[in-house]
Amino acid sequence: MAWRDELKPASFRGKPFHVEGGSVTGGRRQAAHEYPQRDAGWQEDMGRRTRVYKVDAFLLGAGYMTQRDALMAALEAPGPGKLVHPYHGEQRVVVETFEMEERTERGGYVQISITFTEAGEQLEPSATTDLLAQVQEKQAAAESAAAQGFADKWRVLGQTGSVVGAALDKVNKLMALPAMSVENWAWVRSNPVSALGALLPERLQQSMGNPFALARGLQTLMRRSERVGDLLKGTAADWGGGSTRSAPSLSQAGIAQSNSSALETFVAQSAAINVMALAVGAPREDAQGNIPTSSSAWTINSMDEQSAAVARAAVLAQTDALLFGDGTASAEVGGLVINAPETEIAQSLMDLRTSVIDRLAELARGGGVVRSSTPLQTVPAVVLAHALYGDDWFQSGRAEELAARNRIIHPGFVPAGQVITYIVN
Numbered sequence: 001m002a003w004r005d006e007l008k009p010a011s012f013r014g015k016p017f018h019v020e021g022g023s024v025t026g027g028r029r030q031a032a033h034e035y036p037q038r039d040a041g042w043q044e045d046m047g048r049r050t051r052v053y054k055v056d057a058f059l060l061g062a063g064y065m066t067q068r069d070a071l072m073a074a075l076e077a078p079g080p081g082k083l084v085h086p087y088h089g090e091q092r093v094v095v096e097t098f099e100m101e102e103r104t105e106r107g108g109y110v111q112i113s114i115t116f117t118e119a120g121e122q123l124e125p126s127a128t129t130d131l132l133a134q135v136q137e138k139q140a141a142a143e144s145a146a147a148q149g150f151a152d153k154w155r156v157l158g159q160t161g162s163v164v165g166a167a168l169d170k171v172n173k174l175m176a177l178p179a180m181s182v183e184n185w186a187w188v189r190s191n192p193v194s195a196l197g198a199l200l201p202e203r204l205q206q207s208m209g210n211p212f213a214l215a216r217g218l219q220t221l222m223r224r225s226e227r228v229g230d231l232l233k234g235t236a237a238d239w240g241g242g243s244t245r246s247a248p249s250l251s252q253a254g255i256a257q258s259n260s261s262a263l264e265t266f267v268a269q270s271a272a273i274n275v276m277a278l279a280v281g282a283p284r285e286d287a288q289g290n291i292p293t294s295s296s297a298w299t300i301n302s303m304d305e306q307s308a309a310v311a312r313a314a315v316l317a318q319t320d321a322l323l324f325g326d327g328t329a330s331a332e333v334g335g336l337v338i339n340a341p342e343t344e345i346a347q348s349l350m351d352l353r354t355s356v357i358d359r360l361a362e363l364a365r366g367g368g369v370v371r372s373s374t375p376l377q378t379v380p381a382v383v384l385a386h387a388l389y390g391d392d393w394f395q396s397g398r399a400e401e402l403a404a405r406n407r408i409i410h411p412g413f414v415p416a417g418q419v420i421t422y423i424v425n
Helices: 064-076 131-153 161-175 185-189 195-199 211-223 228-232 234-238 252-279 305-323 343-365 381-393 398-405
Strands: 018-025 028-033 042-048 052-060 081-085 089-102 109-118 330-333 336-339 369-373 420-424
Touching: 052 064, 052 081, 052 089, 064 089, 064 109, 131 211, 131 252, 131 343, 161 211, 161 252, 185 195, 195 211, 211 228, 211 252, 228 252, 252 305, 252 343, 305 343, 381 398, 381 420, 398 420
Parallel strands: none
Antiparallel strands: 018 052, 028 042, 052 109, 081 089, 089 109, 330 336, 369 420
C-alpha cells in the first residue's frame, strides 16, 4: 500500500480542512541540576514532554468562507477536541493558537497555521480509605462506649462494705487470670499518665469508686495481653459465672449481683473488641503511655483467602453472641453472663465489625500462597524473614508480618520447632 493511500482526510471537531504540511514537537522533560566546582551537571528525567502539532492548513473554493467560519468556531470552542491528522491519525488535542491569512490575489483561498497541544487527563489525587486506621478508630470508639456502659451500671460508691468487698474480690479474681497479668508494676508506678495506674494494688480499692478509670485500666490490660481471647473461652469460669439472670434488686446482695453481671458483660465486650482488632493486626500501642508489648506494633500486611474467611466467621460469631445472645435479655459467653448491650454499645460493635470485615477483604485481595517452615534452631524473626523472603524482607516489613501472623511473643526469639506460616505473593 502506497503511503498516500494511508493519509486520512484532515478535520477538527468534525470540520474538514486540507493540509499542506506540518510538524510535531516532542521529547523528554529534563530538570537540570548543576553543582559548584563540578563541570558536568545532572539531568533529571521528569517524563515525556507534551507533544505539539503544528499544522499548515488551507481551505479553497467558492464557498470557502462558510467552511472558514465553521472551522474558526471549532478552533475557538473550549476544551479538548478530536483532531484527525493526515499523518498521525486521531489525536485528542487542545488549540493553542491559530493564524488565518487571506489575500485578494488568492481569491477563494485561506491559509491557516494552527498549533495543537496534546490533551491529557486532569489527574486528581485519588483518595482511598485507610481501613486499618478505621479499625483502630472504631476500636477506640467501641472501647469508650463499653467503658461508659460499665460505669453507668457499676454501683460501689456509697455502698456497704459487703458490696465493696464483693466488687473488689471479683476484680482481683479477674486480674489473677494469666490473660490479665501485669509483670512490671514498677513501670506503672513510674508512669503517672498510664491508665493502668487505676489497677495498682495500693489503689485498686479506691478505683472501685471510679468505674470509668477502672474500666480503662482493664481495657489497657486487655490491649497488651497476648491471651485476651481466653476471656471469651472456658477460662471465664475461673473468675466469672457467679452472675445470674435475676431481676435488679435494691438489696445488698442484689447490688453485688448487678455489679458482677456488669463486670462480666464489660469484660466480654472489651475482650471481643480486642480480638476483632487483632484479627487484622491493628497496632495495640496505647497513647496514654501504657506498658508496651513485644508485638504491639506488628501489623498484618496480607492474608490468604482461606485465613480471611476463617477470621471473618470468627468475628461474626463473636459479635453475634454479644449482640443477639440467645434472644433473651442476657446470654452466656464462655461461662459469663452477658447482658444485651445498650444501643450505643451495640452500634459501636457493629461499626467495628464492619470495619474489620472490610479490612479482611482488603487483606485477602492482596494475599498470596500460604507456606510453612519449621526453624531448626531459635532465631530472631529478622533472620527468619531474610531466609524466607530474601534481601527485600526489610522493605516489605516481613519480620513484623511473621511475628503478627504466628503470634510470636518475643520476635527476637522464634522458637525452634515451631511451625511458621508465611505468605508468598
